[in-house]
Amino acid sequence: MSTQNLDQLCAKFGWNIADEVHQAIGKNAENHITKSLGVLQEDGVYAFFLYQASRGQREKPGAGKLRDQARELLKEAGIKGFEHAGEPLAAVREYLASDLDQLLLAKRLLEQALIYARYHAKALE
Amino acid sequence: MTCQPDVNKYYALALDPIHVGTGGMRLGRVDMSIVREPGTNVPKIPGTSLSGAARTYAAMQEEGKFPHCAGQGQADTGRGYQGHCGRPDCPICVTFGFSKGDQGSFQGLAQFSDARLVFFPVHSLAGPVWVTCPDALKDLEIPGAEPEDHQVRVASGVKASGRLNLGWLMLDVASNDFALQDQVPNVPQDILKHAVLVSNKMFGHIVNDNLEVRTSVSIDPATGAAAERALFTYEALPRASVLYFEVVVSDPQFYKIGDKAPLQNNGGKQKVIKTVEKGLTLFESLGVGGMNTRGMGRLRVLNLSAGGAE
Numbered sequence: 001m002s003t004q005n006l007d008q009l010c011a012k013f014g015w016n017i018a019d020e021v022h023q024a025i026g027k028n029a030e031n032h033i034t035k036s037l038g039v040l041q042e043d044g045v046y047a048f049f050l051y052q053a054s055r056g057q058r059e060k061p062g063a064g065k066l067r068d069q070a071r072e073l074l075k076e077a078g079i080k081g082f083e084h085a086g087e088p089l090a091a092v093r094e095y096l097a098s099d100l101d102q103l104l105l106a107k108r109l110l111e112q113a114l115i116y117a118r119y120h121a122k123a124l125e
Numbered sequence: 126m127t128c129q130p131d132v133n134k135y136y137a138l139a140l141d142p143i144h145v146g147t148g149g150m151r152l153g154r155v156d157m158s159i160v161r162e163p164g165t166n167v168p169k170i171p172g173t174s175l176s177g178a179a180r181t182y183a184a185m186q187e188e189g190k191f192p193h194c195a196g197q198g199q200a201d202t203g204r205g206y207q208g209h210c211g212r213p214d215c216p217i218c219v220t221f222g223f224s225k226g227d228q229g230s231f232q233g234l235a236q237f238s239d240a241r242l243v244f245f246p247v248h249s250l251a252g253p254v255w256v257t258c259p260d261a262l263k264d265l266e267i268p269g270a271e272p273e274d275h276q277v278r279v280a281s282g283v284k285a286s287g288r289l290n291l292g293w294l295m296l297d298v299a300s301n302d303f304a305l306q307d308q309v310p311n312v313p314q315d316i317l318k319h320a321v322l323v324s325n326k327m328f329g330h331i332v333n334d335n336l337e338v339r340t341s342v343s344i345d346p347a348t349g350a351a352a353e354r355a356l357f358t359y360e361a362l363p364r365a366s367v368l369y370f371e372v373v374v375s376d377p378q379f380y381k382i383g384d385k386a387p388l389q390n391n392g393g394k395q396k397v398i399k400t401v402e403k404g405l406t407l408f409e410s411l412g413v414g415g416m417n418t419r420g421m422g423r424l425r426v427l428n429l430s431a432g433g434a435e
Contacts, residue, residue: 034358037154041334044293100275104330115152 006077010109013073014116017066021117022124025062030121032062037114045107046097049088073113079106131374133398135405136311137240139368140423142337142361145174145414155338157359157415162241165260166329168336168362170413172237175370178413179237179404180221186403190217198224213382214391220400231382234397236373244316244367245328247292247335251285254321255367258328264369267308274324278303282318289321292335296323311428312367337363341419361421368424372401402429 022029032055040048049070055063067088074082074091080102081095082088096103144159151158161168184195193207194217200208209215209223211231222233241264244255259271272278276299277289289298305317323331343355362368374397377387388396405426412422 034154038338041154042292042338044334047293111154115154118154119152 004077006109007112009073009077010112011116013069013076013113015120017069017113017117018120018124020065020069021062022121024065025059027125028059029062030118030125032059033066033114033118033121036063036066037111037118040107040110040114045103045110046089046092048110049092053089070110070113073109074106077105077109079109082106126378128376128379130376131394131398133372133374133401135370135372135429136243136309136427137368137370137408138313138425138427139362139364139366140409140425141412141421142339142363143170143366143412143414143424144359144361144416144421145170146359153360155358155360157357159336159360159362165325167242167332169242170240170362170368170370172239172370174413175240176221176235176237178408178411179401180217181404182407182411183220183400183404184217185407187217187400190215194218194223198230199226211382213385213387213389216388216391216396216400219377219382219387220397229383231380231387234375234377234380234387234394235401236375238371238373240368240370242332242362242366243369244312244320245332245335246363246365247331249283249285249290249292251283251289252319253365254279254283254289254291254319255316255365256291256321256323256328256331258323258325260325261328261369262305262322265309267305269322271324272299272322274327276324278322280304280318280320282315283321291321291323291331294327294331294334296327313427316365316367335363337361359416361416374398374401405429 018029021033025032036048036051039051049067052063052067071082071088079096080099081091096106146157147160159168160171181195184190194209194215198209200206209218209225211218211223211225220233220235222231224230243261244257246253247256259269262269275297277296278299279285279289279301280303281301285298287298288295303320303322305320306314309317338358338360340356340358343352345352374394376394380387406429408424408426413424414422416422
């Protein structure tokens, strides 16, 4: 059985998120990432993707980048429902939400990547 | 003559959110995160925080002991601070220890454990419930079967059948026979009637997803509005959390300060216990941890008059 360094995966996507969100919305990047992390932690994975979809004009470009990177992270980690990297809200609704272990792992991975992204974004400002 | 230390067990109820910070040595969602157990990631209050605050509060209530016996041991003549007195009849120095550099030191006869989380409040469709797990109850010597990760056992006061949500997580109600009323008499009955038992694995997830997170900002006096770049966030154990800790008290007759047994003519072991409890009494007013002037830190120790639970 092959092993996978999940922290490395989170670090890679953490950096990608910070870089892309910063390019898209500049100095609002850290604030948007931190708020997204709060939604993820308190309300769960579905709420996190929904939050990205609901952003207004100012944050929308960054929210789109964040959603895409989060989806790629879950795909690379082999999370159920994200194998084909489709629409993340549908993947959570139809597959992930019914498997508690996979759901908790996905949430933990996203949390770690967003924590790294938050600090990367601080450094970019 | 054999040594039989007293193990005094205390329950504490958070009257405010409690923030015992890591000092910025941890990356997280917030700028100021709180201390956690390494293995389980569950927040706790370190014994050092309890002991330090109890020492200061006990010294405040002993004639002539504050501030010298309350703080650090070394004297600071520039500030007129004499440091610990280190006398064998001083209840503060004997109970909490002293350090006088070349003039000797003593470890103190009261040993504080960390305060561990036992009941954690979470909102649910059935109203507020207090989550616990078999590992937390094991500390209280209460055995219990662990539910499956997707299941929860609830107490009689939780009006839920079928499924119960704990924050964003929805779990199956395995049974409504989770009864603790007689086993933890010091914890308010209302909390015990609304207790729910989850697996050890889920406990950490549920606690960390439901911590209190606050955002603060400095006010710019020129504009009266939030100062630019002065926003910061911090987390805390929420109000109504229940914690459990122990204070082990050694018998002074087994120790010597200089050539004298500590507290020989000043109450012995009972004086040590009384001194600890005097300090713990003020937790309810002055609190532990940080942000005490901003609505945080007050903690009521629930079974003080009993000298700790058996």
